Amino acid sequence: MALVLPPAEIPAGLADDVGKLHQSVRTLLTHKSIPWQVMAKLAQDGYVTMEDLADRWDTAETARTAAPAELEFTRNATGEIHCHENLPVCQACQVGS
Ligand SMILES: [Zn+2]
Numbered sequence: 369m370a371l372v373l374p375p376a377e378i379p380a381g382l383a384d385d386v387g388k389l390h391q392s393v394r395t396l397l398t399h400k401s402i403p404w405q406v407m408a409k410l411a412q413d414g415y416v417t418m419e420d421l422a423d424r425w426d427t428a429e430t431a432r433t434a435a436p437a438e439l440e441f442t443r444n445a446t447g448e449i450h451c452h453e454n455l456p457v458c459q460a461c462q463v464g465s
Pocket of ligand 1: 450451452453459460
């Protein structure tokens, strides 16, 4: 299963963390269809403003290579974004219950 991403509803367990993001950040990441779990991880790490995001990686290239490991996602050959683990129950992918 791929991670749940906008415009699909946010998984309930991720709403608190995503709610910490400033509206401008949330709007941007939602527009880019960034998975909810990745947004929640950024918020957990304290990256909640545009300035925070701009500081996280030095270059776009670094962001592309570092982000999957740091934010706990992986991209398959067709570009679908998945969580690292193949869990029987995963809220971010809304698998199981
Ligand atoms: Zn998952």
